[in-house]
Amino acid sequence: MAEFIRIYEENPNQREIDKAVKVLKRGGLIIYPTDTVYGLGCDITNIKALDRVARIKGVKLEKANFSFVCHDLSNLSDYVKQIDNTVFKILKRALPGPYTFILPGSKSLPNPFKRRKTVGIRVPNNNIALDIVKTLGNPIISTSIRDDDEVLEYTTDPELILEKWDNLVDLVIDGGYGGNEPSTVIDLSDSDPLVVREGKGSLDIF
Template sequence: MAELIKIYNENPSEKEIQKVVKVLKKGGLVIYPTDTVYGLGCDIKNTSALEKVARIKGVKLEKANFSFICEDLSNLSEYVAQIDSNTFKILKRNLPGPYTFILPGNNNLPAVFKKKKTVGIRVPDNAISQAIVNHLGNPIISTSIKDEDEVIEYTTDPELIKEKWDKLVDVVIDGGFGGNVASTIIDLTLEEPVLVREGKGSIDI
């Protein structure tokens, strides 16, 4: 049974954040709010947790396109190869924000992602996800929790999310109603930015 933990985005309780971090460090799975839709995530350094997420999503871990939730741009150099000043300016201008930017990965990527040439980076404009990453000390992976309903693509109510994911995850954070439009994905690995998916973030970057 998943635990539903209420955390306020305006002033996240350190005690509750630490509770979530403890679960992540033990290899637990957490559903948490971002500045777009609710995400399913785990500690990127915990391979068995990563495998659990891949199983839930029905993908092979080494082929999974999970994005990394970072606290800010200072996390970048840990997993991203050197980028030019123009790319950095785009990131600085739009993050934190509702974007996933695809960037060239480097050799520090977790072992299971070593074959990947790129990494999706997210810095949500959300105090809860930023606090989790800050206290954990490294990024968490993120994948959107889609709904099977043909009308509703994303569930926005944390209590309904808990009902549905109760047996699959360890914690559902209630950070209030989530959005129902995912992040805009932009590939910055080529000469010009390429729009992969239009979402909440403006495509005029």
């Protein structure tokens, strides 16, 4: 049975944030709000937890397209190869915000992702998500719980999310109603920006 806690996005209660971080540190999975759709996440350094997320999503961990949710751009150098000024300016303009940026992966990626040439980076404009990552001290991996075949409320209403995910995760955070439009995905790993998926983030950041 998953624990269910309410956190207010305008002013997240640190005690509740600490509860979520405790779950992550012991290898648990959480469902949490972002600035787009609710996400399923775990500590990026915990291989068992990463495996659980991959199993739930029905993908091989090495091939999974999970995003790394960072608190700000200061974590970037741990996971991303040196980026040029133009790319950095785009990131600065767009983040925090409803974007996933695909960037060239560095050699120090966590083990399961070592062979990846690229990595998806997310800095959501949501205080709950950002406070969790900041308190944890490293990124969480994240994947959307949105499903085109699902009844909309099962991915936007926290109580229905709990009902559906109760036996699969350890904690569901109620951060209010979620959205149903995913992040805009932009590939910046090559010389020209490439829009992979148009979502909530506007394209006038270039």
